[in-house]
Amino acid sequence: MTIPRFHTVDPCASGTFHVVSRCVRQAWLCGRDPVTGRDFSHRKRRIEDRIAALATQFAIGVYAYAVMSNHVHLVVRTAPELTEAWSDLDVLRRWFSVSRRKADNDASIEQRVLASSGNTALVAEYRLRLSNLSWFMRFLNESIARTANAEDGCKGRFWEGRFRCQALLDDAAVLSAMTYVDLNPVRAKVVTAPETAEHVSFRRRVDRARVRREAVEPLAPIAGPGSVLGVSEREYLTLVDETGRLLHASKPGVIDRALPSIVRRIGLSENAWLLQVQGTQSRYRRAIGLVEALVDKAEELQQRWLKGVMFARQLKVA
Incomplete structure (x- = not known):
């Protein structure tokens, strides 16, 4: 059942969210169309540039993104308190x-x-x-749709009517959603290593680490303002790489000691971490988080039940 967006995203309070926008009918409007053979891959760069441009103006930090051939993932944090200083x-x-x-x-x-x-x-x-997620997505999606329609000489929808939005209720949820997004091209078998993917935030983090040679700074947004998470850039890069090795069957590897330290710090076992990353879209709906956070969110939404609560309970013993 569809509910008003403000039940998931409070426009007056800061929050972190996993957002997905899909092309209409899930057509490959940002890649090579398998039916017609036409290649629209150049639109991926346009979307990536637009995300970065909007983040410089909005009080919204972009922590992760993946621009795929028929959909776009974002992990963003809204910060309405920042606009008060403007x-x-x-x-x-x-x-x-x-x-x-x-x-x-x-x-x-x-x-x-x-x-x-x-x-x-x-x-x-x-x-x-300027701190509203719906307005951010409106400016992102409308500009891309108008340019693409002019390019194709057509009218009508480019994106599905509503973007999907999941509230991320704790650091474990934020990191697992970011990892899920950054590993999207690996999961789709577009690449075999996450750092080789184009138009994905992980590639930008790796490039930034190569320039600095060290990645010990606290994990900050890729674009826009925002608070930092309780891990370093290096730890996050390690986390994504090692998770990718475990998720991708053709790339076996052992878990480095850095991974358990991060996973334990956010309250999950290694097995529970992998399950949560894999279940980002399939096992949750409106929100992702630990059991207590999901129960509180259900009460806030005035619902007796929220998809993901039972799964989160299973993770506690996984």
């Missing part, structure tokens, strides 16, 4: 930058900013929107 002019400049008109340039945007600077109600509305 000046009215900053809010207007950010909003008009993401909602550019066809003829807009830097000078015309500045004119729009000055013309709206005295409208406190409008500024307040834009301030709320």
Whole structure:
């Protein structure tokens, strides 16, 4: 049953979410179409660039993403508290930058900013929107759809009507969702090693680590603002790599000692960790987290039951 988005995503409170947008009819509109043979792979870079551009303007941090041939995964954290520190002019400049008109340039945007600077109600509305996940996804999906439709000389939907959204209720849920997203190309057999995948956040983290030669900094968003998680970049890269070795049958390997330390720190056994990563989409629906967090979320939604509670109970003894 579909429920209003605000039950899952509170626009006035920070939260972390796993988001999936699928192309209409799950058609390969961002890859090589197996039916017609037409190749739309160039759209993946366009989507990736748009995600990064929006993250610089919104109070939303992007922790992981994977742009696939017929869908896009994101792990994002909304931070509405950050917008309170922005000046009215900053809010207007950010909003008009993401909602550019066809003829807009830097000078015309500045004119729009000055013309709206005295409208406190409008500024307040834009301030709320700049930390709103639905507005972020709207600007992402609409711009890609308009460009693709113009390219194809057609009209109509490019994406399915609603994006799927799962609330991530604890660090274990966030890390497992990020790992699930970063391993998407491996699972789809597009690549055999996660660092070789294109248009995936893991590739950017690996490239960044190669430049710095060390990856001991706390794990931060790939793009946009946000708080850090309780692991380092190096630990996360190790976590994804070792999980991928266990999930991918053609790439066997032993678990490094770094993996158990991370997994135990977030309250799961190695076996439970793998089950949670694999069950990100299939075993949960509206939220992912430990049993207690899921029970609390169900009460918040005024539901007696939430998909994933029984699975989370099984993980405690796995």
